[in-house]
């Protein structure tokens with residue numbers, strides 16, 4: 182579904198991705214874990230097109246999308262719930278969701294919105310409130326729900342558990358896991374490596390702009406190096 | 415009583431023009447957070463191009479249409495040549511760029527056209543209509559009607575249409591807008607052309623009353639800006655109410671005090687209002703949590 186080959190990216194003159202290789206197969210949940218500043222967010226931004234690529238290639242569903250502008254990637258089925266949520270703060274919850282389906286104007290939009298409300302009932306309660314007034318957890322739910330409104334084949338999630346209370350974290354991970362049943366492939370970036378590996382099929386470990394380890398989630402959880410460095414066990 | 419009515423009517427007319435300029439500010443501000451000080455130049459171009467196209471023998475409606483379309487193109491050019499290349503610069507720099515652009519447009523107009531005052535005939539004659547003991551020019555009704563019509567159109571656009579919401583979304587969070595599939599470059603082009611077209615329309619409507627010259631844009635931009643601030647920047651309703659209020663204030667001051675004081679009184683009132691309500695009358699109270 183998604184294949185990344187020798188990807189390089191830089192902020193100004195400072196290269197922060199030094200040739201990342203990564204593969205996500207259809208129907209999988211794949212996670213990328215790594216410490217602060219490893220380049221996980223930069224990788225996702227390259228995939229969604231809001232960060233320029235300086236080398237390498239990105240293939241999505243059999244086509245090169247390396248140079249496709251960001252706003253055209255959702256139409257190809259690639260959606261992102263970005264770091265920091267990036268919801269439309271001065272629009273209502275409902276308007277945020279409607280804009281998630283900006284590309285569509287058929288009846289399915291209403292059905293999808295009902296789906297989103299079923300997934301996150303609190304959003305239904307707050308549907309007419311300004312999104313900027315939501316709590317952090319609610320904003321995260323909105324960001325995920327908005328990304329799903331675009332009917333993605335593949336969803337890129339950047340640290341959905343960041344800054345949330347443990348109960349909410351569990352709820353978010355449950356939702357991510359449930360996406361499998363909806364035929365949505367997931368690439369999940371997390372600092373909460375344990376939580377992410379528990380629901381993932383496979384995982385990659387990133388350190389300072391490189392993939393240093395990869396394997397099935399079960400193998401990674403069992404690996405002593407990972408346990409020490411990322412799981413705090 | 416008759417005098418009051420007269421002042422109200424002339425205040426409404428002037429206010430409608432300010433409202434149209436303020437609505438132009440609103441659109442570009444909503445799309446980009448930029449206050450476009452070349453907005454007054456769009457009004458000037460609308461009037462001037464119509465004058466010269468009409469003088470060249472074109473019927474008035476066609477001349478006006480050409481003026482609106484050409485001005486919209488100037489708006490697009492302003493975005494492409496001046497605003498877009500500076501993307502990522504602080505908003506203050508962009509605002510200064512628009513001030514620079516207004517100087518350039520004014521200079522070009524002076525060269526291409528001339529420095530004279532011009533007008534073209536009123537749309538429905540110059541016979542005043544009697545209204546509750548006062549007189550109003552038919553052209554004034556055109557101006558007020560035009561402002562109201564544009565206001566309704568914009569209100570529907572921003573609150574009821576997905577495209578309008580895409581404009582708001584682009585202003586609120588450009589990155590997220592791209593992620594949901596909005597072509598933000600196109601949104602900017604749309605906003606600048608729409609805003610310029612509305613400015614030009616204001617120029618077309620008001621020229622038979624106030625006349626037009628290459629330098630009328632400066633004052634209009636200031637008044638329109640004041641009106642938009644008074645009503646609450648970014649809110650079409652605020653632009654309309656702010657514009658009309660400002661026009662009425664000026665007319666009352668000119669009528670009951672002296673026209674010498676009308677600008678000063680208007681600005682003092684605005685400062686007082688903004689002191690009490692920094693976001694303007696309809697300004698959004700921003701509720702953001704970090």
Ligand SMILES: Nc1ncnc2c1ncn2[C@@H]1O[C@H](COP(=O)(O)OP(=O)(O)OP(=O)(O)O)[C@@H](O)[C@H]1O
Nearest residue numbers: 192197215216217218219220221222223224264372
């Ligand atoms: N906008 C930026 N400008 C310059 N450098 C940046 C920018 N964003 C990130 N960086 C740098 O790029 C590197 C990778 O950052 P990135 O945000 O991709 O890491 P991350 O793995 O997502 O970290 P975190 O877990 O903290 O979110 C870091 O060294 C960071 O300082």
Ligand SMILES: [Mg+2]
Nearest residue numbers: 221222223264
């Ligand atoms: Mg990150």
